[in-house]
Amino acid sequence: MPRTASRSPHLISGRRYPPAVAVLAGALLLSIAVAISVGTVHVPVGQVLDVLLTNLTGGGREPDPLTQQIVWDFRTPRVLLAALAGAGLSLAGVCLQALVRNPLADPYVFGVSAGASLGAVLAMTTGVTAVAGLGVTGAAFAGSLLSLLVVFALAQHSGRLLGSSLILAGVAIAYLGNAVTGYLQLQANPSELRAVMFWLLGSVAGASWPDLAIPAVAAAVCTVVLLTRARPMNALATGDDTAAGLGVGVQRLRVLLLVASSLLTAVIVSVAGGIGFVGLVVPHAVRLLVGPDHRKVIPVSLLLGAVFLVLVDLLTRTLDRPNEIPIGIVTALLGAPFFLALLRGRKRVLR
Amino acid sequence: MRVDIHGLTVRIEDRALLGDVSLTAEPGTVTGLIGPNGSGKSTLLRCVYRALRPTGGRVLIDDDEVWKLSSRVAGRRTAVVTQDHDLDNGFSVAEIVAMGRLPHKRFLERDSASDHDTVRACLARVGMEWAAGRVFAGLSGGERQRVLLARALTQRTPVLLLDEPTNHLDIGSQLELLELVRALDLTVVVAIHDLGHAVAYCDRLVLLHEGRLRAAGTPEEVLTPATVAEVFGVRSAIVPHPLTGRPHLVTAPAG
Structure with a gap:
């Protein structure tokens, strides 16, 4: 038996953890700068920094109006929305995987995305006045909240929410929502259909500054709250009864995790569409790197999720220029093989 | 700290898992919860470590009702070794x-x-x-x-609860664990399946049957041949252990 009293089985632990976080944070800043610089019109990174400095501090060299418009009005909000969506969906995935202790749990497992899609597609195709008044984003948010409420109502059993019932109810509601969405698509005219498809597969293309406010606030609040609950989340990941015995208020924590992950997902889906696989894959990848301790999993998931989606968005704009590929297609193309590799490696990882 | 349970009742959808069970566990002793499968041993423990809110009765630890403490304070009074530990x-x-x-x-x-x-x-x-x-x-x-x-x-914590801690262990590990538990100077309450272990390692036993208290006291008081026959359907006797001299329960099929 090797006597490894202070060793850790995780890839990145102990003294290697702080530098790893610093590297990831640096990678995020770098990828944001590069993503803003690359596009149909190339803007050198130096000029990007000038524009950002001018707009943030009022100082720096005054950029020409066209560069100002490309960098500040179009690309920066888009790239920041990609970063926010990646961070937020990853955090939502962390919450849900701790909550239902199911490795397949992702932010859409409770039908959030199906509800949001239905709302958005209704607004885009039918122009039903009540729905149209909300706009696509508003309708998507209303749809996701509605589907969440239905799922929770179906899954609650004398005041307790059961993980397995939640998943079953979520799957059922998702099928229902997707069926109606599919029907609406068949009725849509070709130009609407393209917009619908793009929305369903996720896109940050149309992002503007006002789109960022609500997801940013939601992500910030959830991050702070969840970081204070990181230890109880660790306990919960080892079992409800075990957590109760360790002095965790299990029911309250479960409700907190549900509310946090659902709101995060709803807020992001309503501005960026159904970006799949990020919330499922990023938390798994992070646990492989730093281990399952949520005090590390939460911050690293935020950073890695943000970097991942910024880079994926960059790919969607550059792979097939001048066309754009929906972001959800690229996340799935990259995410699925990774996830399968993960599944095959799982037994080994647990040893 | 003392554990006092008064009239503990758990009903889930008209089914009584526990009915009016009372017991006391003293500091420095090991109290064994025994009974056939489904007799309410785990249910009782879960009410003490706040995994299950009882529908009636009270659980007191050092005269404070556990369900009125904050979860954190409760976690500083009782620790538990559960059966439900997730490995994934x-x-x-x-x-x-x-x-x-x-x-x-x-x-x-x-x-x-x-x-x-x-x-x-x-x-x-x-x-x-x-x-x-x-x-x-x-x-x-x-x-x-x-x-x-x-x-x-x-x-x-001053109180330690164990829910069938020797399940699925080989006999060497079982005895090792029970020796460890017995050497602790805590208020220990242990749900235990094996009557032989219960007799050998517990100071007091509480016998549950179909959610009700059937008997409580020293192992000799609780596990009389008549009670064992009635609850478990086997013949039994408590004899000195040939190797250790400690009391030991031996069983044989009924009839």
């Missing part, structure tokens, strides 16, 4: 054991040197220091139970 996560042994410090920590408070010392000392107590850097799920069943006991000890 990559926690290391050291991380699992360090979770025992949870009820002693504030929001965002980091692990201190003394937390690490406590973890190390408790792992040493159960003879598992060597495994600190291992992945918990990769240990054998007996090793895992010892690690979970170390975690419970890390909570530094």
Whole structure:
């Protein structure tokens, strides 16, 4: 038996953890700068920094109006929305995987995305006045909240929410929502259909500054709250009864995790569409790197999720220029093989 | 600290899992909960460690009702080794054991040197220091139970609850674990399946049958041949153990 009293089985632990976080944070800043610089019109990174400095501090060299418009009005909000969506969906995935202790749990497992899609597609195709008044984003948010409420109502059993019932109810509601969405698509005219498809597969293309406010606030609040609950989340990941015995208020924590992950997902889906696989894959990848301790999993998931989606968005704009590929297609193309590799490696990882 | 249970009742959808059970566990003693499968042993323990809210009755620890304490304070009074531990996560042994410090920590408070010392000392107590850097799920069943006991000890609580801690262990690991538990100077309440172990390792026994208290007292008082025959349907006798001289229960099929 090797006597490894202070060793850790995780890839990145102990003294290697702080530098790893610093590297990831640096990678995020770098990828944001590069993503803003690359596009149909190339803007050198130096000029990007000038524009950002001018707009943030009022100082720096005054950029020409066209560069100002490309960098500040179009690309920066888009790239920041990609970063926010990646961070937020990853955090939502962390919450849900701790909550239902199911490795397949992702932010859409409770039908959030199906509800949001239905709302958005209704607004885009039918122009039903009540729905149209909300706009696509508003309708998507209303749809996701509605589907969440239905799922929770179906899954609650004398005041307790059961993980397995939640998943079953979520799957059922998702099928229902997707069926109606599919029907609406068949009725849509070709130009609407393209917009619908793009929305369903996720896109940050149309992002503007006002789109960022609500997801940013939601992500910030959830991050702070969840970081204070990181230890109880660790306990919960080892079992409800075990957590109760360790002095965790299990029911309250479960409700907190549900509310946090659902709101995060709803807020992001309503501005960026159904970006799949990020919330499922990023938390798994992070646990492989730093281990399952949520005090590390939460911050690293935020950073890695943000970097991942910024880079994926960059790919969607550059792979097939001048066309754009929906972001959800690229996340799935990259995410699925990774996830399968993960599944095959799982037994080994647990040893 | 004393554990006092008064008239504990748990009903789930008209089915009584526990009906009006009362018992007292004294500091420095091991109280064994015995009874056939489904007699309410785990249900009773779950009410004490706040995994299940009873529908009636009271659980007092040191004269405070546990369901009126905050969950954190309750976690500083009782620690538990449960049966439900999820293995599908990559926690290391050291991380699992360090979770025992949870009820002693504030929001965002980091692990201190003394937390690490406590973890190390408790792992040493159960003879598992060597495994600190291992992945918990990769240990054998007996090793895992010892690690979970170390975690419970890390909570530094006066009351320790164990839910069938010897299930699925080989006989050597069973006896090792029970010896460890008996040597602790805590208020121990243990749900235990094996009547022989119950007699050998518990100071007092509480016999549950179909959710009701059937008998309570010393092993000899509770496990009379008549009671064992009635509840478990087997013949039995308590005899001195040929090797240790301690009381020992032997059984034989009915008839």
